[in-house]
Amino acid sequence: MKKLDKLIIKTFFGPFVATFFVTLFVLIMQFLWKYIDDFVGKGLDTWVIIKLMAYTSASLVTLALPLAVLLSSIMTFGNLGESFELVALKSSGISLLRFMRPLLVLCVGIAVLAFLFANYAIPVANLQAKSLLYDVTNSKPAFNIKAGEFYSDIPGYTIKVAQKDPDNKTIHQVIIYDKHSAGGSDQVILAEKGIMGLSNDKQFLLFKLENGWRYEERYSRMGNTQPGDLIRLGFKEYTKAFDMSSFRFSQTDVNLFSSNQQMLNVKQLDVAVDSLDKQLQLYQKNVNAYVTTRYSFNKWKDTGWLKQAPLLKVAHFEDAIPVQQREYAWQHAAQSIRDTQMTLESTSKDYAEKFSNILLFKVEWQRKFTLAFACIVMFLIGAPLGSIIRKGGLGTPLVFAVIFFVIFNIFFMVGEKMARSNVLTTFSGMWLSNIVLFPIAVFLIYKALNDSQLFNKEFYYRLFRTLKRLLRHSPILLTVKPNKNKDA
DSSP: OOHHHHHHHHHHHHHHHHHHHHHHHHHHHHHHHHHHHHHTTSOOOHHHHHHHHHHHHHHTHHHHHHHHHHHHHHHHHHHHHHTTHHHHHHHTTOOHHHHHHHHHHHHHHHHHHHHHIIIIIHHHHHHHHHHHHHHHHHSOOOOOOOTTSOBOOSTTEEEEEEEEOTTSSEEEEEEEEESSOGGGOEEEEEEEEEEEEEOTTSSEEEEEEEEEEEEEEEOBTTBTTSOOEEEEEEEEEEEEEEEOGGGSOOOOOGGGGTTSGGGOOHHHHHHHHHHHHHHHHHHHHHHHHHHHHHSOOOHHHHHHHHHHHHHHTOSSGGGGSOHHHHHHHHHHHHHHHHHHHHHHHHHHHHHHHHHHHHHHHHHHHHHHHHHHHHHHHHHHHHHHHHHHHOOOSSHHHHHHHHHHHHHHHHHHHHHHHHHHTTSSOHHHHHTHHHHHHHHHHHHHHHHHHTTOOTTOHHHHHHHHHHHHHHHHTOTTOOOOOOOOOTTO
């Protein structure tokens, strides 16, 4: 490796690391903004949130890498162009392609690492992240009783307090409705005052109530429709315990999500697609066997009656059936058609569902290669673009990077949606963004090699001034006089 190669790699590496972590942070913030309502108010442990962020960030690495490569390559070549180092290199006989070669090799290595990471690490991270996110979104909010409102998040109970003291423990005018008391009876508890608190093992919520009444209605043995006994008990002190097991965060077995396409590597996706293909072939065989055995279209059975038609003096097939059996024949034929239609519609629905699943697995298979190759395409755009604009820093490169990344993301999402809908093949749909951006990269490289003035505002200013001067002195310009003759 020559000193020039070490210089360009060293210049590129710093902005790449910085922009990668900034991009990853922005994508994580987007994830948090999407699910912030599912996190707030559930009393989640800090460790659970950290694990969820770690697993989610791992799944976003392959999406952050192309943008980081694009932005850092624009910044690197923009800084070199702004400091006239590119001019010095070109004047010494070193072409831009030779100057891009070490970074191109580095970006190819980044693409290979991105593919390996997407193939082996991201499926595991997705499995942990999806299962953990499912548990978080389906967990109940933390216990929080508000004054003047009915609270029914505890299974089987409805609670209302008229007032809460600032200590958040002392409550007044308490109403507790127990819907599953022992013996199948309904129970209502009224108390003037109480104190809320957790048990020592934090398994139960304790209400220590004072000066109240317990009302219990017991149903008769004849059933709930028959009136029973109403019992009223007064108390000075009474402790009511509520089971808090439903509020504890519990993690679902991750194996329940292991069959999802996002949790598989390339080899596992190939096995899944092959298995689904065999199921589709089995559907086709079953339909063909069902139709051919139920409806045998034999030539002699269809056309044999025509030979006897002149002898029977009939013009239609209906006339050959005895009058007393025609209604039965048509009803039997209609019922047979309805049964066949129901069977084929059910089979068609199952077939469409299996085919959609195959498309999802094929889309995920292509995604692992598409995002990896996007790192190379983004470098081929960023390097010549930076040498053309010749602006360093973060301002101008960030604007161009965002523009091209938005274009990439739009075509990537549109192509993925069209591939999932079978509008395009999975290959053309998932590679649509790279197919669109690669000709742009070739065009920018061509312009950079020829020292293009594509993004130089002085070039456009001089061009506009020249055109204005030519138009001013052009003999072709004519002055059209208005016609005073109204009848013309």
